[in-house]
Amino acid sequence: DSGYGGLTILREMRRRLPKYDYMYLGDNARAPYGTHSFDVIYSYTLQAVEFLFSRGCTLVVLACNTASAKALRTIQQKDLPRINALRPEGQKVNVLGVIRPTVEVVPEMTQTGHIGVLATPATVSSESYVLELEKISSPSRVLTISQQACPLWVPIVEAGEYENAGA
Secondary structure: OOOOOHHHHHHHHHHHOOOOOOOOOOOHHHOOHHHOOHHHHHHHHHHHHHHHHHOOOOEEEOOOHHHHHHOHHHHHHHHHHHHHHOOOOOOOOEEEOOHHHHHHHHHHHOOOOEEEEEEOHHHHHHOHHHHHHHHHOEOOEOOEEEEEEOOOHHHHHHOOOOOOOOO
C-alpha cells in the first residue's frame, strides 16, 4: 500500500488465512500515489512488487486502490511474464489487486443500487470501479455509480480524521 490503508486488508487476510506468513510494505515516503501520473504510479508499484519478490514473496496483493487501478494490469501482462521466465518452474509469482474483490461484495451492501466511489484522482480517472461494477450489473440488479475524486482523502484517513466533520 502507499500508506496505512493496506493494514486493514492485511489484518483480514491474517484472520482468514492464519497459516501463511506475511510481509507488509507501506510506501509512506511517496504516499499518496493518487495524484501522480500513470508512469510514476507504475514505476513505484513495480519497484515495490520486485522488492517483495526479492524477499521471497510469491504472491503480492496490491492493497492500494490507485496501484490496483493504474499499475496492476500492466504488471500482470508485461512484467510477470518476464519475471516468471527467469524463475524455476514451480516457483512462479503473481500479483493481485483489491478492486475486483471489493466490487464483488459492494452490491450486497447497497439497498438502492447506487454506489458512490470516493477515491484518489488517479483511481477515479482510471474508471476501474465503474468498469468492474458494470461487468456485474444486470437487468435484475442495475447499479448506478457516482465517483468523486478526493485528493485530500488519503491524508485525512491517514491522520485518523475520516469521521470528523471536515472529512
